[in-house]
Amino acid sequence: MLKLTKKADYGLMAMKHLAEHVDREALSAKDIADAYGIPPQALAKILQRLMRAGLLESQCGIKGGYRLARDPHSISAYEVIQAIDGPLFITSCTTLRGECGQSLRCTVREPLRKVNQSIEEVLKRIRIAHMREEPEMVETKQLADYVMIS
Amino acid sequence: MLKLTKKADYGLMAMKHLAEHVDREALSAKDIADAYGIPPQALAKILQRLMRAGLLESQCGIKGGYRLARDPHSISAYEVIQAIDGPLFITSCTTLRGECGQSLRCTVREPLRKVNQSIEEVLKRIRIAHMREEPEMVETKQLADYVMIS
DNA sequence: GAAACTCGGACTGATTTGGTCGCATATTCA
DNA sequence: TGAATATGCGACCAAATCAGTCCGAGTTTC
Numbered sequence: 019m020l021k022l023t024k025k026a027d028y029g030l031m032a033m034k035h036l037a038e039h040v041d042r043e044a045l046s047a048k049d050i051a052d053a054y055g056i057p058p059q060a061l062a063k064i065l066q067r068l069m070r071a072g073l074l075e076s077q078c079g080i081k082g083g084y085r086l087a088r089d090p091h092s093i094s095a096y097e098v099i100q101a102i103d104g105p106l107f108i109t110s111c112t113t114l115r116g117e118c119g120q121s122l123r124c125t126v127r128e129p130l131r132k133v134n135q136s137i138e139e140v141l142k143r144i145r146i147a148h149m150r151e152e153p154e155m156v157e158t159k160q161l162a163d164y165v166m167i168s
Numbered sequence: 169m170l171k172l173t174k175k176a177d178y179g180l181m182a183m184k185h186l187a188e189h190v191d192r193e194a195l196s197a198k199d200i201a202d203a204y205g206i207p208p209q210a211l212a213k214i215l216q217r218l219m220r221a222g223l224l225e226s227q228c229g230i231k232g233g234y235r236l237a238r239d240p241h242s243i244s245a246y247e248v249i250q251a252i253d254g255p256l257f258i259t260s261c262t263t264l265r266g267e268c269g270q271s272l273r274c275t276v277r278e279p280l281r282k283v284n285q286s287i288e289e290v291l292k293r294i295r296i297a298h299m300r301e302e303p304e305m306v307e308t309k310q311l312a313d314y315v316m317i318s
Numbered sequence: 319g320a321a322a323c324t325c326g327g328a329c330t331g332a333t334t335t336g337g338t339c340g341c342a343t344a345t346t347c348a
Numbered sequence: 349t350g351a352a353t354a355t356g357c358g359a360c361c362a363a364a365t366c367a368g369t370c371c372g373a374g375t376t377t378c
Contacts, residue, residue, distance in 0.1 A: 020172060020256040020260060020287070021170070021256065021257050021258055021259065022170060022257065022258055022280070023169060023365090023366065023367085024366075024368095025366085025367080027259060027274075027276065030276045030280070031275060031276050034276055035275075037367055046322085046323065046324090047323085047324080052344090054274065056289045057369085058368085059369060060367070060369085062324075062325085063325090063326080063368095065324090066324075066326075066371065067238065067300070069324090069325090074368060076245060076323095076324060076325090077323085077324080077375090077376080078322095078323060078324045078325085078374075078375040078376055079321095079322070079323055079374095079376020080311075080321060080322040080323055080375090080376060080377045080378075081322080081323080081376075081377060081378095082322075082323045082324065082346085082375080082376065082377090083323075083324085086309075097281070099170070102169045102302055103170075103233075104169065106169055106170040107170075107173055108170065108171055109169050109171065109172060109177060120210075123176075124181065124204065125184055125185075125204075125299075126181050126184055126299055128175065129294065129299040130172070130177075131297075133245070133290060133291065133294065134373045135337095137170070137288045137290070139288045140287070141283065143367070144279065144283065148279075149276055149279040160370080166357055169365090170352085173334090173335065173336085174337095175336080176348095187328085187366070194354095196354065196355085197354085201378080205320065207329060207336085207337060207338085209339080210337055210338070211338070212355075212356090213356090213357085215355090216355075216356060216357075219356090226354090226355060226356090227345080228343070228344035228345055228347020228353095228354055228355045229343095229344050229346055229352095229354050229355080230344095230345060230346040230347075230352065230353040230354055231345075231346060231353085231354080232344080232345065232346090232353080232354040232355065233354075233355085234355090247368095248321075262370090293377095306354080
């Protein structure tokens, strides 16, 4: 129903948290989990995925933990979500190979692919450094005026 | 993982099909299902939902079927999806009541709500009358320039 | 060497999704 | 009038996905 998984939510929260503490030492998965009431083991696996995707640096051992691998201004929500949940497609029939196995005569695939691109672009524009409770975004109504004029 | 359900896909295909045959008699669920290889019973239930949402008119009995209740230019993809899958939220914690039961200190809810609005607007702009294989859409890259300038 | 971390697969229960079945009602037409 | 063909709707089931736990590693610090 067009929603993010909880894992993706957790991942975004963790990344935002790390972005707000770039100065500090590395933060452990438990530290972050406790701060938001997230199940620690669940968050641990999520952070490992973000690590493997190159978004985080990790340090093993006591005093270890995670740290952003890049400037928080350069990390998009899209990257975080994709690292956790894999590639996102709005159409349920689309696969990585790009084809629609189910209905050969599917006629909505192409228009929805465009929608998919729009959503991707929106998510790519959102950087974790910008995620504040009151983000300075251009009113979304305005943006809509630039889509589907045809 | 941010994807439409198959039911929503089917619904959009059916609506598009009906939009292309406004001139004809009412089309039965089976007619449409056969045209795209959709399980007839599954599509029947979807069409009933679209009917209850006021997007379709139905006629019982032999020679019966479905017909668009409104001008296809006035029906958005958003309406179709919402009629089938219910209200869509990008955040997994958001409920109809608007609150995040899980993590009280959830800090990404507000930024994601804005993303949600953007997606809604995009889907509302897409009318089923416009859904062609090669839709005339403004390049999505352009639209992204209007989001998140902060 | 103990403590506190990360690393990663295996596993389980809950929820959602995709689809079917059956029965009731409505309409057409012979 | 009654058979054929529609919609209307709830119940049901199997498969997939999601959310979360468990456990046994390896690493670093002290």
